[in-house]
Amino acid sequence: MIDKSAVARCFGKAAASYDQHAVLQRLSSDKLLGYLPGLSNGSKAYASTVDLGCGSGALLPTLAHYSESLIAVDLSFGMLAYAQQHHQLPLQPHWLNADAEALPLQSSSIDLCVSNLALQWCDDLAMPLIEVSRCLKQGGLMLFSTLVSGSLNELTLSWSSVNEHRHVNRFLSEPEIKASLLKSGLSVESFQVEIQTMYYSSVKEVMQSLKGIGANHVHNKDARPTTRGELRAFKANYETLRDNQGLLPLSYKLAYCLLRKC
Ligand SMILES: C[S@@+](CC[C@H](N)C(=O)[O-])C[C@H]1O[C@@H](n2cnc3c(N)ncnc32)[C@H](O)[C@@H]1O
DSSP, X not given: OOOHHHHHHHHHHTHHHHHHHOHHHHHHHHHHHTXXXXXXXXXXXXXXXXXXXXXXXXXXXXXXXXXXXXXXXESOHHHHHHHHHHOOOSSOOEEEEOOTTSOOSOTXXXXXXXXXXXXXXXXXXXXXXXXXXXXXXXXXXXXXXXXXXXXEHHHHHHHHTTOSSOXXXXXXXXXXXXXXXXXXXOXXXXXXXXXXXXXXXXXXXXXXXXXXXXXXXXXXXXXXXXXXXXXXXXXHHXXXXXXXXXXXXXXXXXXXXXXXXX
């Protein structure tokens, strides 16, 4: 089971540094919004939109532009508070501190739900999708991105010979994600997977890229602290991955899904 309050605490702590480190998240949200129908004609295409796991609120200005009403949902109160203070929006969103797996929203009340890189933090991907399906009106859309197994492989590889503890969260495989889509009852309009590799000059920067956005909580981590020797061995392993430009890669495998309630 995922410790949701620990996840919320990590993200809340990182709220002020999030935007500065959220490079992958911005690449992902730009790509994700490209899948959304109705953004080109400039009209308010959606009566009611939810940003699920809104974080610091980076998607809110775009969503506010195309929606008549907006609900910003996040598990982390700290993230919601940051988002509320740092965006001047053309409409006032409803701020909702809630878990995507138990949405306090009325059934058949929303037209669009967008979720960028948040649902990999849920216990069971099918749960938020079933919840969103319940809340969508007939014909409504769910557009989300999530991480697929293979993400952060460089970290997994570098820890693998050091000890057997869990240092990296497990991500669902493509078939597991597809099984969750099926359980939601929503119909799949698009499903794309791509690999995005980020590059850093030091192992410290690699780790900072995760901590800076609050994505450093490891589920069910061994209580024994990592020793200095283990950390040194991990860093030495990671150093062997430097490419011919002298940079250290960190790979993400992203799934982009557009679903419709028929
Ligand atoms: C990597 S951030 C992405 C934020 C934002 N969507 C973006 O594109 O920048 C993940 C966000 O999901 C939120 N989150 C994690 N688990 C959640 C859950 N079960 N329900 C709602 N939000 C959740 C976190 O608090 C965090 O703000």
